[in-house]
Amino acid sequence: MPTRTTPRITSLHLFCAVLVAALAARPLIIAALDVAVLRTAATVFVAVCVQALPFLVLGVLLSGAIAAFVTPAVLRGLLPARPSVAVPAAGLAGLVLPGCECASVPVARRLIGQGVPDAAALAFLLAAPAVNPVVLVATAVAFPGEPAMVGARLLGSLATACAMGWLWQRVGRHEWIIERARRPAAMPSGTGRWAVLVETARHDLVAAGGFLVLGGLAAAALSVLVPAEWLAGLSGQWLLAVPVMAALAVVLALCSEADAFVAASLSMLPLVPRLVFLVVGPAVDVKLIALQAGTFGRAFALRFAPATLAVAVLCAIAAGLFLLGPR
Known part of the structure; x- marks a missing residue:
């Protein structure tokens, strides 16, 4: 006798339910939000999300294609x-x-499981989500009047990845990465490459889309809740703004395919901060620290994340002063 499976409610069902409820309550929502401050915040939120979404979708599709068609063995063979x-x-x-941070x-x-040196693998970890073409094009679109911003981001991020790789090669220890991370990763069996692409892109889009919404909300909140004189004060306070x-x-x-639009919305701040x-x-954020701790071990994350933060800030300042000047 066949067993009856109980329907499972997923996040997609909840999203559709919220969307239907929002459409049904649209007149009430419009009336409740008909306030000047909320209209300003909504405009900023929609602008950030709409501008960033195409690049986010393109980024997760490319990330899925790499997961499906480019194996670590191929990458290992290409590295010196x-x-x-x-x-x-x-x-x-x-x-x-390209690939997202996650x-x-x-x-x-x-x-690392395929035998690539730790330093090279960690350099790729930092570079892939930061210097890929999708991120650079998104940065150019977000800063149309500042083409040097693209070069500065490329230089600062690439310098961060290489500096951390060389630093790990010199002072990193084998035992700081748990032994489980050094075993060859088992690839799922019976799964086609197109299925891997779709599933990877879906997973990355759901994860990154949430952070895009968070970034849009943060930009909207900053535009209406933080007094303009506070942000104007930061424009002349480099030691504080950085x-x-x-x-x-x-x-x-934030997802690297979307963060440029959030940064561009903070137009009252100087370019270098x-x-x-x-x-x-x-290079380093709360979700990456958690992912790194779970993948490579707590000892790794406690050393790698603070060092990456310091190196990224220094490389960004150096690249900014070199290509953008003191602004």
Whole structure:
């Protein structure tokens, strides 16, 4: 006698239910939100999300394609044998092999399991979500009047990835990465490549979409809740603006395909602190720290995350002063 399965309510069902309820209550919602401050916040929120969404979708599709068609064994074969040379090569691989922050952690874990030097795998982990073409094009669209911002982000992020790779090669210890992460990762059996692409893209889109909404809400809240004179005061306070933007990047944990639009919305701040926000975000944030701790171990995360934060801030400032000037 066949067993009867109980229907399972998923997040997609809840989303559809909320969407239907919102459409039904549309007149009431419009009447309740017909306030000048809320209209301003809604405009900022919609602008950030609508501008970033196409790049987010493109990014997760490319990430899914890499997970399905580019194996860690192929990447290992493309990297030089010497670790000191493999580090910049792995960083440059991020230019052609994009992936979101969440996807870069398991890819780096697979690389280590395939025998790639730790330093090269960690350089790829930092570079892939930060210097890929989708992120750079999104940055150019977000900052149409500042083309140097694209070069500054590329330089700062690539320098961060290479510096952390070389630093790990010099002072990193084998035991700081748990032994489980060094075993070859088992690939799912009986799953077609297109199914892997779809499932990876769906997972990344759901995860990254939530953080995009969070970033849009943060930008909207900053536009109406933070007094303009506070942000104007930061424009002349570099020593304060830089750590504030670095901390904001760590806490918001935005997707790298969308963070440029949030940074562009903070137009009252100088370019260099906003560049710090763009370089720090894909390198270290709260979700990445949790992912790294779960994948490589707590001892790794407690050392790697603070060092990455310091290196990313310094590299962003250096790249900003070199390409953007003191602004």
